[in-house]
Amino acid sequence: xxxxxxxxxxxxxxxxxxxxxxxxxxxxxxxxxxxxxxxxxxxxxxxxxxxxxxxxxxxxxxxxxxxxxxxxxxxxxxxxxxxxxxxxxxxxxxxxxxxxxxxxxxxxxxxxxxxxxxxxxxxxxxxxxxxxxxxxxxxxxxxxxxxxxxx
Numbered sequence: 814x815x816x817x818x819x820x821x822x823x824x825x826x827x828x829x830x831x832x833x834x835x836x837x838x839x840x841x842x843x844x845x846x847x848x849x850x851x852x853x854x855x856x857x858x859x860x861x862x863x864x865x866x867x868x869x870x871x872x873x874x875x876x877x878x879x880x881x882x883x884x885x886x887x888x889x890x891x892x893x894x895x896x897x898x899x900x901x902x903x904x905x906x907x908x909x910x911x912x913x914x915x916x917x918x919x920x921x922x923x924x925x926x927x928x929x930x931x932x933x934x935x936x937x938x939x940x941x942x943x944x945x946x947x948x949x950x951x952x953x954x955x956x957x958x959x960x961x962x963x964x
Contacts, residue, residue, distance in 0.1 A: 823895035832952040837876035864894040889936035
């Protein structure tokens, strides 16, 4: 299984914001910290805002910040909200399935169970768990080291 870049960037954005809890941060700053497309990140932030994970404000003094405490952000739910397609194989979607053995195959059930276990495992963890202990200061140090100099 592979998550889309959209879901990956959603998780990364939340980690960045969690490492900077008292700040409103620009998408430019996050995109530079990770070396990712700002245009793609803007769409990710829209998804996170619609799902209620972040507050986003536009304009020159705008930016994004967490809308929930890190303890309230379950990683599995973030993946569900950010992943546009959790269809692992063609037969998961009856509208597009062309597999001739779908009616007799049990593989679909096994894969579906694996997906449920994967998401349930992620649901055990929160953003706070990702930031626990010395991880938050270490993340801030890493982000500071990757920051581009002011132009």
